[in-house]
Amino acid sequence: MEKISLCSLTADEIFHLIGPSGYTMAHAVSITNSVYKKNACEISQIIKIPKKLKAELSIDTCIGIFKPVKSEVSIDKTVKYLFRTETGKEFESVFIPENRRGTVCVSTQSGCRMGCSFCATASYGYHGNLSAGEIVSQIISLPEYGDVTHVVFMGMGEPMDNFENVLKACEIITAEWGLSISPRNVTVSSVGITPGIEKFLENSSCNLTISLQSPFIEERKMIVPAEKLYPVHQIIEILKKYPIRKKRRLSIAYVMIKDLNDSDAHLEGLKALIKGSEIRVNLIPYHQIKNDKHISSSIERMQDFKHNLVVSGISASIRKSRGSDISAACGLLATGLI
Numbered sequence: 001m002e003k004i005s006l007c008s009l010t011a012d013e014i015f016h017l018i019g020p021s022g023y024t025m026a027h028a029v030s031i032t033n034s035v036y037k038k039n040a041c042e043i044s045q046i047i048k049i050p051k052k053l054k055a056e057l058s059i060d061t062c063i064g065i066f067k068p069v070k071s072e073v074s075i076d077k078t079v080k081y082l083f084r085t086e087t088g089k090e091f092e093s094v095f096i097p098e099n100r101r102g103t104v105c106v107s108t109q110s111g112c113r114m115g116c117s118f119c120a121t122a123s124y125g126y127h128g129n130l131s132a133g134e135i136v137s138q139i140i141s142l143p144e145y146g147d148v149t150h151v152v153f154m155g156m157g158e159p160m161d162n163f164e165n166v167l168k169a170c171e172i173i174t175a176e177w178g179l180s181i182s183p184r185n186v187t188v189s190s191v192g193i194t195p196g197i198e199k200f201l202e203n204s205s206c207n208l209t210i211s212l213q214s215p216f217i218e219e220r221k222m223i224v225p226a227e228k229l230y231p232v233h234q235i236i237e238i239l240k241k242y243p244i245r246k247k248r249r250l251s252i253a254y255v256m257i258k259d260l261n262d263s264d265a266h267l268e269g270l271k272a273l274i275k276g277s278e279i280r281v282n283l284i285p286y287h288q289i290k291n292d293k294h295i296s297s298s299i300e301r302m303q304d305f306k307h308n309l310v311v312s313g314i315s316a317s318i319r320k321s322r323g324s325d326i327s328a329a330c331g332l333l334a335t336g337l338i
Contacts, residue, residue: 005064008133078323109157160196215269
């Protein structure tokens with residue numbers, strides 16, 4: 001019988017597992033602390049629990065943390081990691097160091113089925129959802145785990161297409177018995193799956209980013225096929241009406257592509273879409289994928305976009321590109337797997 005992975009469990013779930021044998025919630029928390037904070041690799045390394053409990057856990061459970069099988073280091077110190085599960089699913093994550101900040105960009109699926117034209121992962125296809133434990137393992141198994149301050153769900157896959165596992169991973173990442181990373185330092189990015197967006201806003205305190213790419217409906221359908229089922233204008237209205245919790249950020253990611261979505265008309269459409277709200281805009285340089293003739297908008301054009309948004313009362317920033325030389329930048333994950 002396949003053993004239960006402790007890495008994928010909450011403190012309550014572990015207590016439910018061991019409670020019938022007379023063990024307490026304190027024992028359950030000791031187990032989660034050892035797995036999520038102390039990076040225990042074996043049941044024997046779990047601290048502050050009886051030897052008898054360790055023996056019982058060894059029968060039906062395992063730690064469930066798996067390490068990357070390959071890594072690449074960028075000229076800017078960004079590190080891309082390749083993971084492979086026992087069933088053969090492959091996916092990548094990225095560690096981005098910057099001053100006192102360390103960000104891990106995690107994947108939620110092996111591949112993706114959204115089919116967005118600006119993303120290399122779409123060309124890789126869809127190979128399955130990742131469990132909550134497989135998502136969390138991308139953080140705690142890294143050599144840089146001790147330096148991690150932020151987590152972004154912006155790797156391979158659409159988080160709202162794997163909602164339950166993503167929500168559970170967010171709980172493990174932010175819980176005191178888990179990784180203890182503040183929800184304000186965790187961001188989930190989505191192309192916009194309306195039912196998932198609504199449930200995420202209600203059940204999580206983490207930040208949310210919507211990948212827009214165009215403010216025009218028909219044009220966005222060509223770039224982001226999910227637009228056909230889940231109109232982003234409706235999603236933006238949901239974000240506008242949703243009461244923002246303290247220090248929670250709701251934002252739009254806008255990948256800027258020269259002569260495709262960086263015209264004055266696009267700028268005015270973007271302003272009209274979110275003006276009067278507290279939604280922030282992150283402008284992102286485009287990174288070419290294979291057999292693609294499109295190029296990124298110039299830094300000058302991106303700065304012009306930012307300036308016009310800010311003077312219109314919209315919070316905006318330009319995201320710095322990291323790891324492009326190793327295909328670790330936005331939209332490039334899975335390039336080496338295709």
